[in-house]
Amino acid sequence: MSGQYYSFNEFLSDVRALEHKISAERFDGVISIARGGIFTGLFIAEALEINNFYIINAVHYRRDQKLQSVEIKNIPALVDEKNVLVCDEIADSGETLRAVTQLLSERYKNTTFKTAVLFQKESAAFTADYFVKPAFGWIEFFWEKELNPALL
Numbered sequence: 049m050s051g052q053y054y055s056f057n058e059f060l061s062d063v064r065a066l067e068h069k070i071s072a073e074r075f076d077g078v079i080s081i082a083r084g085g086i087f088t089g090l091f092i093a094e095a096l097e098i099n100n101f102y103i104i105n106a107v108h109y110r111r112d113q114k115l116q117s118v119e120i121k122n123i124p125a126l127v128d129e130k131n132v133l134v135c136d137e138i139a140d141s142g143e144t145l146r147a148v149t150q151l152l153s154e155r156y157k158n159t160t161f162k163t164a165v166l167f168q169k170e171s172a173a174f175t176a177d178y179f180v181k182p183a184f185g186w187i188e189f190f191w192e193k194e195l196n197p198a199l200l
Contacts, residue, residue, distance in 0.1 A: 051186030059190060062166050062180045063088065067095040069178045070133065070164060077129035081106050081136040081148055082122075084189060088166055089135035100129055104152075108144045118147040123155065131160050138167040138183055142174030149174075 070092065077100035080089025086103060093101045102124035108114060126132065134152070139145050149161050163176040167183035 051188045054187050054189045056190045063091045065180045075131050075133045077132040079104050079134045085136035088137050106144050106148050118144050126156050134161055134163045136165050139165045139172045139176050140169055142172030146174040
């Protein structure tokens, strides 16, 4: 499925904007939602010098097909983290972010979770605490196009 192409240069600029929005708050951990959120979370963790970086797997789409429910695996073992930022690339339906933060909040009752994405759809069921741009339609991220084995 084709849509608006989102380049690496746009990504770098938007991650800096997201970092600026987040920088007033102190986080002691970052959790990236795999797969697309890995890039966002890693760059934010690096920019804010947060060493506690985790990846959680949450699948709600296979290619451009939405699944019936969110499949969550690889839940990180948080030990000392009290204020954690959960990152993804987009809040499309918002269901993935809602499911992940709900599960984490239930498991880690003494930890506060905030969310950050590059793109936020107005129609999403969950609004991230931090976002850079509104999303309209399908977005084709650089890692989906540039790293696709069929295109190499």
